[in-house]
Amino acid sequence: MDQMQEVTILLAEDSPTDAEITKRALKKIGLTNKVIWVVNGQEALDYLLRAGTYANRASDEPKLILLDLKMPKVDGLEVLQTIKSLDATKHIPVVMLTSSAEEQDIVKSYQLGVNSYLVKPVEFDRFVEEVAKAGCYWTIMNKTPLMM
Amino acid sequence: MNPNKSWLTLAGLLLALTLLLSLSYITYNRTNQFLASSRWVDHTYQVILQLNTVLSELKDAETGQRGYLLSNNDLFLAPYNKAVINLPRQIKQLQDLSAQDQADVEAINTISDLILQRLDHLKVNIDRQRQEGQLFNHPGFTESLESGKAIMDNIRNLVGDISFRQQRLLADRAKVAEREASSTLSWIVFGNLTVVILLMSSFIVIIKEVKKRMLAQREAEQVAAQLQVTNKELESFSYSxxxxxxxxxxxxDGYSRMLEEDYSDILDQEGLRLLEVVRVNSKKMGQLIDDLLNFARSGRKELVLEEIDIRALANEAWKEVNAENKHPDVQFNNQVSLPSQGDKALIKQVLLNLLSNALKYSSPKAMPIISVTSEHANNQVLYTITDNGVGFDMTYAHKLFGVFQRLHTSEEFPGTGVGLAIVQRIIVRHGGSVTATSILEQGSAFSFSLPGRM
Known part of the structure; x- marks a missing residue:
């Protein structure tokens, strides 16, 4: 992971501090140059479906989506449900990145087809470690079909 | 129901039962007596009837003899002959009857003798007429008739006497029977009335009690519903x-770390120390929140009961605890032999908490020894985790299982004071109990009980 990887990651996170920490964690493992940060579920869907302010965006298809669970307007579970129900987006790996370790949230996420479920640690060092592991795995190690 | 009232109700019901039983006994006895009385009445009638039968038979014999003496025709002897055959049998029956109640035995014996005498008399007259012809022309015939009449009168008088006495006896016996019947009747009426009153009052008491309990149940249901609402609120509270x-x-924590990473060349030693204090404390608070959530979850999670091999589970838990152990010479003895039943995930949490405590508080010792044992106790299984660690002052034993209660500072031993509270909550939910004993500087023993095999 020494050389910078040219991958786009969509980060949906309503807390600016959590977003900044996440971006920093991704930067530490060299996955920083293309992190698109949106602050709620509606914006995340707009980006993915080229709607609203993202109607004319460049063709930067995310290779990984990091979703917070609790967000204003449209929450993480709803975004997840939409992503996994649409042919255009269902192959993109989705990792839940959330403070909630509640059983019901984990069960619901897996029912909706989440690829990973991570609980954000309070400690910065462990947080970096978790995000790095997930980022590396889903963007570099995991193979997805090319023709999708 | 207060104990006095329930005793009273029980006593009332028992009394009613006793009364019913004695009433049945009395009724049975009195009915038997009544039947006996009516048998005696019947007997008296039989005696009188039999007396009259005998008398009328004797009269027939006499009439037959008279007819023969007058006409010298054998045809008239038919009633006499019949009486000669019948009378001894009828006299015997009469004597048997009188023997049954011992009344008038003497009088009846006298009558029997007189009848037999009279029959002899008749026989003598008939025989004489046969031998000597027309007897009424003979001298002494009139005397013979007179003596016969005297015997006959005697018999009549005796029969009259006996009949009279028997009638009186009958009246006496009827009176006794009637008295008994009426006293039986009053017994039945009084007894049944008492039984009815006793049953009614018991019934009223019981009905009242049932109403009270229904009310209490409704209240309990309301409380339960309220609790459910509160629980829901707590759940969403702990969620947020x-x-x-x-x-x-x-x-x-993140921004302190970033500050440290990006500006460590600007910050001096003291600045870095202060930053470290910020980070340590945020970490501590994070731990507190996690523990509190665990505690809340341990009370909320629904129990999934199954048979648990505690020995294997303790080994598993020890492996996890020991993974973070830095002491080189810890000895772990698993002597558990008895299985139990419970929620496997929660019981594992109990073992994790107790074993990590045992390790934590025995780590200062050169040779920490931690052992787990099992034994039967009052239909349950008692598991005990013993260590030879620093122990605690038994004066504060009651504070051990409270949330955020600690007997050591976190500088001495890290921790938030939730572990044992979780242990107690889980064990209590399983219907068991937790106890702890210790000797300062020698070690502690924590025991918890669980239901035995299903």
């Missing part, structure tokens, strides 16, 4: 604690 409280903490 888990999500919202940790976010700012993460920022505090």
């Amino acid at each position: 604690v888990s999500h919202d409280l940790r976010s700012p903490l993460r920022a505090i």
